[in-house]
Amino acid sequence: MLLLAGVLPSAALACPGLEVKGAWVREPPPASPGTAAFMSLHNAGASALTITGWRSPQFGTTMLHATLSSGGQTKMRGHAQLSMAPGEGIVLAPGGLHVMLMKPTGTLHEGEPVSLELSCGPQTTSFEMPVRREAPAAP
Amino acid sequence: MQTPSPRLQANAGIALIAFVALSAGALFAVLREQQRPAIPALIWPNPPTLGAFSLSMAGGKMLTQDSLKGHWTFLFFGFTHCPDVCPNTLAVLKQTALRLSEDPTYRAQGQVVFVSVDPARDQPAALAQYVQYFDPNFLAATGPETALAGLTAPLGVIHARVPMTGEDYSVDHTAAIFLIDPKLRLLGVLSLPHEAAKLSTAFRDISAFGTQNP
Numbered sequence: 001m002l003l004l005a006g007v008l009p010s011a012a013l014a015c016p017g018l019e020v021k022g023a024w025v026r027e028p029p030p031a032s033p034g035t036a037a038f039m040s041l042h043n044a045g046a047s048a049l050t051i052t053g054w055r056s057p058q059f060g061t062t063m064l065h066a067t068l069s070s071g072g073q074t075k076m077r078g079h080a081q082l083s084m085a086p087g088e089g090i091v092l093a094p095g096g097l098h099v100m101l102m103k104p105t106g107t108l109h110e111g112e113p114v115s116l117e118l119s120c121g122p123q124t125t126s127f128e129m130p131v132r133r134e135a136p137a138a139p
Numbered sequence: 140m141q142t143p144s145p146r147l148q149a150n151a152g153i154a155l156i157a158f159v160a161l162s163a164g165a166l167f168a169v170l171r172e173q174q175r176p177a178i179p180a181l182i183w184p185n186p187p188t189l190g191a192f193s194l195s196m197a198g199g200k201m202l203t204q205d206s207l208k209g210h211w212t213f214l215f216f217g218f219t220h221c222p223d224v225c226p227n228t229l230a231v232l233k234q235t236a237l238r239l240s241e242d243p244t245y246r247a248q249g250q251v252v253f254v255s256v257d258p259a260r261d262q263p264a265a266l267a268q269y270v271q272y273f274d275p276n277f278l279a280a281t282g283p284e285t286a287l288a289g290l291t292a293p294l295g296v297i298h299a300r301v302p303m304t305g306e307d308y309s310v311d312h313t314a315a316i317f318l319i320d321p322k323l324r325l326l327g328v329l330s331l332p333h334e335a336a337k338l339s340t341a342f343r344d345i346s347a348f349g350t351q352n353p
Contacts, residue, residue, distance in 0.1 A: 026222075026226055026227075028226075029219075029226060029229075029269050030265075030269060030272055031219055031266070031269045032220070032226070032269060033219070033220055034220065035222050061307070065223070067223045069314060072328075073297060073311060073312070073313055074224050074311070074331065076223065076224075076309045078303070095223065095224065095227060095332055098222065100222045100223075102220075102222070102307070134230060135230070
């Protein structure tokens with residue numbers, strides 16, 4: 001389970017400097033065709049880092065989305081990519097940025113792992129996140 | 140020119156005092172009626188009242204204005220293909236219901252209703268499964284556009300399909316939670332971000348105020 005908590009950089013092929021913390025996936029309610037993943041990303045490298053793709057073998061569609069709210073209205077919009085300057089971090093949290101995971105290939109229950117691949121150009125960082133029924137308490 | 144008798148003067152004085160007192164009383168009553176108490180999210184004075192509406196629930200049951208009469212209802216609009224705001228809000232409403240489980244008004248009259256604004260993809264039976272995952276007591280309903288309008292129009296709820304990849308679409312929608320009183324008055328509009336502590340405090344304050352101002 002400890003391995004689920006953080007990123008497992010697979011050496012040279014991983015996105016340089018990318019750190020992923022506290023990643024989790026909301027357990028999809030029955031009859032829901034999808035869910036979302038949340039995490040903190042940090043660029044610990046010396047160069048700017050741009051995440052260009054998101055993929056999970058357990059879902060047919062994986063996209064970075066932002067929930068935008070104004071004047072009582074809420075809407076979801078896709079984000080093509082995510083850039084971080086050296087030392088910069090971005091938080092994906094409920095009500096804001098999230099990785100939308102739609103069309104699951106199977107059922108998902110609390111505690112089970114979900115694999116996610118983040119690409120930054122030709123490189124890829126892969127890791128696993130636990131499914132949680134409720135959001136973890138704020139740190 | 141005759142000077143008015145002392146008795147007439149006294150009567151006039153009494154009448155004036157009575158007039159001033161009555162006017163002040165009436166003015167005070169009007170001010171009291173119109174003064175908006177310092178309760179966040181309270182809709183007062185002149186809260187809108189819901190009219191007739193009819194939506195479908197699982198098992199062929201209907202959700203109508205009568206389903207809300209006699210209850211304090213948290214009402215939220217969304218859709219099951221919504222990966223972030225809707226499950227998050229329903230999880231927060233579950234925590235809110237837990238926090239209010241000792242509140243006498245909520246225990247006796249509280250309920251949570253989720254209305255899908257995506258009737259093309261959300262069938263009533265699946266909707267019921269969806270909300271009961273969060274709390275077996277939650278209700279869910281939907282209906283064709285004309286039926287939805289019976290509830291969304293008086294509340295000012297807006298929803299619109301937005302194309303995504305392929306044939307997929309998302310639905311922009313009003314994400315406020317509405318608090319309806321047992322007489323169908325819209326007494327609270329709770330806006331994002333939704334938190335259980337904020338919602339339960341709003342419920343206690345608004346339900347106490349509504350009970351005192353029938």
